[in-house]
Amino acid sequence: MxxxxxxxxxxxxxxxxxxxxxxxxxxxxxxxxxxxxxxxxxxxxxxxxxxxxxxxxxxxxxxxxxxxxxxxxxxxxxxxxxxxxxxxxxxxxxxxxxxxxxxxxxxxxxxxxxxxxxxxxxxxxxxxxxxxxxIPDSGMTALQGLRDIGKVGPGHRVLINGASGGVGTFAVQIAKALGAHVTAVCGTRHLDMVHDIGADIVIDYTTTDFITTGDTYDVIFDLAGNRKLRDCRRALTPNGTFISSAGAPGGNWFGPIRWLGSVLITNLFTRQTLKPLLMRPTTTDLRYLAELATTGALRxxxxxxxxxxxxxxxxxxxxxxxxxxxxxxxxxxxx
CATH class of the missing domain: 3.90.180.10 (Medium-chain alcohol dehydrogenases, catalytic domain)
Known part of the structure; x- marks a missing residue:
């Protein structure tokens, strides 16, 4: 042996x-x-x-x-x-x-x-x-974006752009657990899955542009980084909150840094709240997510x-x- x-x-x-x-x-x-x-x-x-x-x-x-x-x-x-x-x-x-x-x-x-x-x-x-x-990274990112920055609560209309990914699937469920009405944006092959985890409305981005539907949202949680900031602002309510956890592509040198900078600068000149998200791991949030999972609200x-x-x-x-x-x-x- x-x-x-x-x-x-x-x-x-x-x-x-x-x-x-x-x-x-x-x-x-x-x-x-x-x-x-x-x-x-x-x-x-x-x-x-x-x-x-x-x-x-x-x-x-x-x-x-x-x-x-x-x-x-x-x-x-x-x-x-x-x-x-x-x-x-x-x-x-x-x-x-x-x-x-x-x-x-x-x-x-x-x-x-x-x-x-x-x-x-x-x-x-x-x-x-x-x-x-x-759970840890994706769950805490979704939680801190929606609860801490978005202040999501009962009755809020939330749009999640990029709802089928690791963070997106958590975001759909956490937004629902916080009492929101959730519109989720994803590709065709993910429509059924995103609906099954709780989204009230699922938009197929290959056939429908959420910017042009005429609907507005209290919170937009952007996980895809595929839309211009001014376009996303059009889909926000006048006092709505835009949360960026992706950033537009910016090349190998700067990545999303320029995009995040534009979000912060634009935030200075509007009633809307525009913020990037930098997740900070905490034991408290891990415990909260574990509790959601044990109650069946998070899978x-x-x-x-x-x-x-x-x-x-x-x-x-x-x-x-x-x-x-x-x-x-x-x-x-x-x-």
């Missing part, structure tokens, strides 16, 4: 910037906890757009903080669920064996991950690990499931776009 090296683990690493093709698995030192850290055995993980940006290093301005020539943090992945296997000496929030989920800066696509205790929340007893792993939509051993292929598929919910990675085999 082969002896297991408990001081090392398998992880996906990115030795240089690129796509899924640059990734490789390596045996690396298993992390040890700092005073306020927990070590989690990864049982499931999911992909988010941030994984792609950090992997390919675009827009290039990102590299000022994340490595000029190659990624500063070689291990990738941000969203996961798993079991606590070690805690720092100042951690009292979790115990060994607790099931947790959350978003970490990097390293989730590995057998074990280390992160600050505030990165995680408990997985409810009746929730599967895979369900929990699909992650899973487009595909692959084992973590196929993370490189999963990222290549994810980079093709046109997502229908989340891409989920199941854990490494036990050893």
């Amino acid at each position: 082969t002896e297991v090296d408990t001081a090392r683990m398998t992880a996906w690493v990115a030795p240089r910037y690129g796509g899924g093709e640059v990734l490789r698995t390596e045996v690396v030192p298993r992390p040890v906890p700092g005073e306020r850290d927990v070590i989690v055995r990864v049982r499931a993980a999911s992909l988010c757009s941030g994984d792609l940006h950090l992997l390919n290093g675009t827009p290039y301005l990102l590299r000022l903080g994340f490595g000029l020539r190659r990624p500063k943090h070689r291990m990738i992945g941000q969203n996961l669920a798993g079991e606590v296997v070690a805690v720092g000496i100042k951690v009292s929030e979790f115990q060994l064996g607790d099931r947790v989920f959350g978003e970490v800066p990097s390293g989730a696509f590995a057998e074990f991950v280390r992160a600050d205790v505030q990165s995680f929340a408990l997985v409810p007893d009746d929730m599967e690990m895979e369900t929990a792993a699909a 992650p939509v899973i487009q595909r499931r692959l084992p973590l051993s196929e993370a490189a292929a999963a990222i290549s598929l994810f980079a093709e776009g046109h997502a229908s919910g989340k891409t989920l990675l199941t854990g490494w085999p036990a050893r």
Whole structure:
């Protein structure tokens, strides 16, 4: 019988910037906890757009903080669920064996991950690990956009542009949970799915332009970045709120930065509220989303499931776009 090296683990690493093709698995030192850290055995993980940006290093301005020539943090992945296997000496929030989920800066696509205790929340007893792993980034982005910026409440008319993607599928359900009337914009092949998760009206963008219907909305949550700001403002009520979590394409150097700048500047000269969204992970929001899921108000939509051993292929598929919910990675085999 082969002896297991408990001081090392398998992880996906990115030795240089690129796509899924640059990734490789390596045996690396298993992390040890700092005073306020927990070590989690990864049982499931999911992909988010941030994984792609950090992997390919675009827009290039990102590299000022994340490595000029190659990624500063070689291990990738941000969203996961798993079991606590070690805690720092100042951690009292979790115990060994607790099931947790959350978003970490990097390293989730590995057998074990280390992160600050505030990165995680408990997985409810009746929730599967895979369900929990699909929630963090997309769920918190949708929640903070609609609840915190949009102030969405009962009776509000909300339009979600890009409703079939990872964030969009959460946004439809969260807007409904907050009491809104939801109009969702997506492509033809996603119409039934978006309607099934709760949208009151579903618009097929290949046949209908939501700008020209004459309807106006209290909140527009833009996840597609495919419409000019002035066009979106026409579909807003005079005191409505436009939330951008995408940004128009701006090239490899600046990406959506110019777009986000125009949103902020225009906001200074209108009664409407126009704001970009930069999600901040919080334990409180993870708990709120877990509660929504346990009550049945929130159900992650899973487009595909692959084992973590196929993370490189999963990222290549994810980079093709046109997502229908989340891409989920199941854990490494036990050893």
